[in-house]
Amino acid sequence: MHTSYEENKDVLLARLRKMEGQVRGIQQMIEDQRYCVEVLQQINALTAAAREVAILLTEDHVRECITSAVSGEDQEAMIQEAMKVLRKTLRP
Amino acid sequence: MHTSYEENKDVLLARLRKMEGQVRGIQQMIEDQRYCVEVLQQINALTAAAREVAILLTEDHVRECITSAVSGEDQEAMIQEAMKVLRKTLRP
Amino acid sequence: MHTSYEENKDVLLARLRKMEGQVRGIQQMIEDQRYCVEVLQQINALTAAAREVAILLTEDHVRECITSAVSGEDQEAMIQEAMKVLRKTLRP
Amino acid sequence: MHTSYEENKDVLLARLRKMEGQVRGIQQMIEDQRYCVEVLQQINALTAAAREVAILLTEDHVRECITSAVSGEDQEAMIQEAMKVLRKTLRP
Secondary structure, three states: OOOOOHHHHHHHHHHHHHHHHHHHHHHHHHHOOOOHHHHHHHHHHHHHHHHHHHHHHHHHHHHHHHHHHHOOOOHHHHHHHHHHHHHHHHOO | OOOOOHHHHHHHHHHHHHHHHHHHHHHHHHHOOOOHHHHHHHHHHHHHHHHHHHHHHHHHHHHHHHHHHHOOOOHHHHHHHHHHHHHHHHOO | OOOOOHHHHHHHHHHHHHHHHHHHHHHHHHHOOOOHHHHHHHHHHHHHHHHHHHHHHHHHHHHHHHHHHHOOOOHHHHHHHHHHHHHHHHOO | OOOOOHHHHHHHHHHHHHHHHHHHHHHHHHHOOOOHHHHHHHHHHHHHHHHHHHHHHHHHHHHHHHHHHHOOOOHHHHHHHHHHHHHHHHOO
């Protein structure tokens, strides 16, 4: 199950590089003593981006669990595997 | 897919009745002009309870999608069905 | 500080009564075995309503802290009081 | 009001640099095709760190609003200023 996001690897890395740029942008805003509400706006954007990466990973994993169960993997094991990921994403 | 939570129906109803009691309790706190921080504590407890109900529904649904896919339902349709529920829970 | 939301009491109670109706509506949906995605939609609506009540309480409290500080209450005590409420709302 | 977080500037920058390291760590985990649940754990840690920065900025701003109001700034303007920040943090 460890490579459930393999097909989306480039998409995930592109999003994470964008997030790295967002964090550096926020550092610069703090250096420049920009208005607090504008900084909060950028933090919200970063958090939303992180959420989307988590959703993508979760979707890939659940997809993999369904495919594996259909391909003959133990059904209950695949259900438990899907639940493990869901709980990690849903109870942060 | 519409009855994916059928086995958990009583659990869900018991939780929702408890939540109804929580909402009425918060109303009484407002009537009694209780301290704002205590009211917020109870609102947080209600929100956590609602989250747990959403998690239970989501888990039941994903479980049902896996079971149905293994039982011969169209695999891609089951994946899309699981995604639909995930997105509803993860992007509230 | 205990009655910081006094002026908004009726607004808060009206919202909480609507939330009570929402919880009962979700119970009925479960009884009727309605489609899981529709139930999740209603749970999201309930959670958003709870969030708005928390925001209203927090705003009233911070407003009260500012007013009290200007009226001669100890400034640092009022700052700490505002922080207490903020933390309760922001780290649920 | 634009420099409400001036005293915490170094703390904020230290936290943001740590967050930058977290984002790069997640990139490496994706490169290494690490197990999805471990990646989600790190995304949750990053989101929590972003939340703490937002809370710090919000607290500094509300503190500044109270101090300014006591120092003779228009009370209602300071209340509105505090509300603007609260809403940005509470409705991300």
